[in-house]
Amino acid sequence: MHIPENYLAPATCGVMGAAMVPVWVHAVKKVGKELPKEKMPLLGVGAAFSFLAMMFNVPLVGGTTGHAVGGTLIALLFGPNAACIAVSIALLIQAVLFGDGGILAFGANCFNMAFILPFAGYYTYRLIVKLASKNQPAKSGIHYVAAAIGSYVGINLAAFFTAVEFGLQPLLFHDASGNALYCPYDLSVAIPSMMIPHLVVAGVVELVFTVVVYAFIRKVAPDMIYENILAQTEQEPKKHIPVFALIAVLIAATPLGLLATGTAWGEWGADEIAAVENAGKVLGYTPSGLANGWELNVLMPDYAVSGMNEIPAYILSAILGVALLVIIFKLISLPMKGRR
């Protein structure tokens, strides 16, 4: 579910990042209150655990494997706020050190996997446990059922948000002739192509992974689970309203923000193009070139790019060509060296 670089417009990335700021602030505040000082290192340890959980190959049918995100599991073990921070840090390390998920898309990835996923998963779990134990004391099995449903809901909701972010791209960011500048699939394609694999495969992987790990810990060391730590210290969080309000506001505001920046972006883009044109032929960018449409082989026909100023394009093409030749030559000579 990691969104790579350049699939989302920078403006979308900015909006998603901005939406995460209040979430992070809220989570840090909450964790500061919930976690005693001696548990502070636990956040980093939780992030490491989250990172490694995403690396784990969960067995599927017939020797195939899949990866889980584990957001709901982390929330069940460490609490949703700590999970939000832990998963965010895990995603940061993935993006910066391992190139998994874009650096600009970091905010969007956090929104889907560090915010929507653990919170939706955790509160679905809480709701089910609460409903089941309303009239009679809950059977122990209900926790596993709730964890299963919670993790399934969590990952699929996160996938849905990812799909919407993708699907809005062609609506918001396109050139004069209506061709998409980033992700080319609109909502009608993005939603089913994200949701079907998640409902059928990824959701099941997440569910299985969450339940088996959660069940083991519940059996072996139940006092290590967040819920039970809360019960022990009797600081049961009664008010979920601020969190829910926050989620509601964000869910309502984010698409609006996207739309707002989208139009602003479009105008800015148009101005920018005009400005470049007005500035003369310094950059030699002519928007008419866009409207004319492009053929497949026009990326660099005749070592120059049509619609560009000939000289810089020539120089750049030359640099690119020579550099590529050197790289290819080096790579070819590599196995020969090894043999010697």
Added chain:
Amino acid sequence: MLPNWLIESETYAPPKDGGAFVVKTMKTIGMVLARLKVQRGHEKRHAIPAVIKFFLLVALVLLTSVTQNRLILLAMLALVQAYLAFWPAKDLASILKPALFASLLSVLIFAPAMIMHPQGIYNNLIVIAKVFVSVEMVNIFNHTTQWNHITTALRKLHIPSIFIFTLDITLKYIVLLGTVINDLLTSLHLRSVGKNHRKYQSVGGVMGVTFLRSVEMSQQMYEAMCCRGFTDDYKGL
């Protein structure tokens, strides 16, 4: 007294089992650990400070993403390739392989759109070229920067120390816990002598034990910090 079955030597024909998840996970985590433990890249002695390099990276990635100007994109492509052309051959693969893989993946993802909507092909190719150069840039950064330099550099930027402290712990514990997972999986692998009908319990066990160990370790770490004079003040770290 040894039981009889332990004295007899038995002939044993194992059943087939498609349990590839253990080996696959060991491989993935092994790769992560190798990446974090040893830096195979070449960090020059008078390299640009990690923070400046990071901001440069973000700026370049942002520029790549924002620009609709083909000349700028071409310039990025040319400059990055020109820079790489000066690199030793053995380091090139670790930059180009992920970049080519990411571009190829994008081609596959965009293929239906290109077929259904040929007018958009040019823009789609631009995005694919952007993906290529962005992944190259991130990998160049990774290849030339040691992660502990990144955290030291962040300290100088007055980023809240609790954040850096947490990031530091995360990186250290990825190595520690990754080793725990790999050892557990190794033991599981060696004792998997037939068909494991309880694969999911095994997955739960490995990650469950790892979680319990991680909580234990974090407790010990806090105690060790206290022993060295830490007084609940994360600002001073």
Added chain:
Amino acid sequence: MSLLELKQIEFSYEKDETAVLSDFSLAIEAGQCVLVLGENGAGKSTLFRILNGLSFAQSGTYHFDGILIDERYLKNNRNAKQFHKRIGYLFQNPDVMLFNATVYDEIAFGPRQMGLSDEEVDRRVLDSLSLMEIESLRQKAPYHLSGGQKKKVALAAVLSLNPDVLILDEPFAGLDKKSEQWLLQLLKDLKAAGKTLVIATHADEKFQEIADTSIIMGEKGTRESI
């Protein structure tokens, strides 16, 4: 041919690094007890990884019971399982060997995979528990046990597979005097039953009674003494 036979092994973890094992040869007969001595970093754990088929030498050969053990042979799922069934490995730290929710499940992990009947599995587990004198721990979680108890559970989990060869990495680490005596007696019995034992240790004097030979690993190459 010997049961375990290493010939002229060269091994290094990274291509350009200095070799951990260089021109290393070793032959262990069935039923022997061999001590592996040497300072930390002398290559004992590397040797054990190779013997267990976890790492492969860059050059040289490893034969187990006449079969060449290399990456290609172990890639076959059945071959690998057959091989691992015959060699039991006790890690120095038993913590990394215990991933089940109960001691019973831990010991039953191997036998359950072997296609034995439920009664047979049950018998193996109960026998192993009484052999280790830990019957009372049956339903406990291995995670909560003491170090010595964990070692016993880990050993039981290995023995329940009835391996031909037992490779033990510092078996006395973390044990008290009484448990040491108990374990030594158990190893004696296993040797008498025809098991091959390979033991890495710093305390070779404690194994004098059962050791046939010892290998000293170190910078100056490998020496064998009797």
